[in-house]
Amino acid sequence: MGETDHLDGTCVKTINLIVLSLFGGLILGGINSSYAGEASAIRAAVDSQDRLARDKGRDGSRHPEAILNFFEVAPGQRVLDLFSGGGYYSELLARVVGEQGSVLVHNNQAYLPFAKEDLAERHYQERLPNAEVIISEADELQLPAASFDRIFFILGFHDTYYHEPGWPAIDRERLLKQMFSSLKSGGLVAIIDHDAAEGSDTSTAHELHRLAKQHAIDAMEAAGFKLQGSLAVLENPEDKLTLSAFDEAVRGKTSRYVLKFVKP
Template structure:
């Protein structure tokens, strides 16, 4: 099993908004990595339901922003139905691997997607982990990237039947397991600026500053953000599951590194 980061070809000749260097929070992945990402997104083997979501998720821009590349080892934390797990597995390739995590509470909501995913047959470099966040045990400095998509607010969520999460422990596990210079991707439904963390329970949203504060307290450093998932028409006051905004919420995209 390859626990390391694959060797990159430092190709600085072909640069675009999605390829090259990282400057001022704008990611420019090198051309070889951008090509691997484009191939993953355009793969004819992806599920039809995934392709239908691409237009609103801007996955190619997201994967480039977080500098996903062949050979990496990635954790998709609370991966749900696996939209990003599959893309990540296709980008990192045979020399890389993806840890696909869910807890028991997530599985009923993701059952339709997972029924089609068939990781072992379609994506043998995807390793499935089913456990509660407080039981997660990850080897030190074993990960190049961690994706935490639409789930950070759940670390504040409290509801009968939903296992409470020791957020400090989880963030410590993330920090310890990430290699130095590794990247954490946080995407979540935004809430009104200045709102308290109660929005996580009430609206399944969390104001961006709470995510930043929690991550920086855990030792991560904010390196940039991307606005491709922001929606100015979302007033940030309806539940993320309200039909008026479902799939169209304004979402922040935050890049953190382990310094």
């Protein structure tokens, strides 16, 4: 993958498809061969010696190189990491997009207590100066129009169906409208979340911190996005989809769907 400068576009595309297949990926829509030459920037970001040890320890279950390639992240892009939590993906994205790109790192107040250990080490301003941090409730977000090339929404889509004291209900329709308007035409959205049993209703979001894949697809398509592809690299057939995502029996090992949406 690091030697892509010496290959023609067709060969590079084929190699990337093979690599993602080896990761267990199901690709609907494929990879743009004009992007494939940027894979070396992704490899460099993942391999960086400056990454946190806790992040590197998570790579085995998160397959970041396959994910970032699937969503065609490249130097110079502007990316929104929505409900970024501890910043695992924020840091990788910042390293890939480089000095000519930027990452808007979003959290709401409710996420901060859960991410405090990671954020205590992250030190965005010193370590990742191209990352801009904002704290905002979802219903108060005012995202600039047509400003992002990519939006990452990782393990948080189910929270748009979740509410309890300390976690304000989210106007999902407004949030998705903000996402749609702020994404450039042809831009991509990454949705990764804990899957729930096929046919289950959205109550699983509150009870299990899971959401069946079809609910995410339906909501995104209703907002105007088009499903472009999916990747099976994070699926776990041993997860029965019936335990809370925070249950120690499955924590960190849930079956997760990876969905790629495009703004037409």
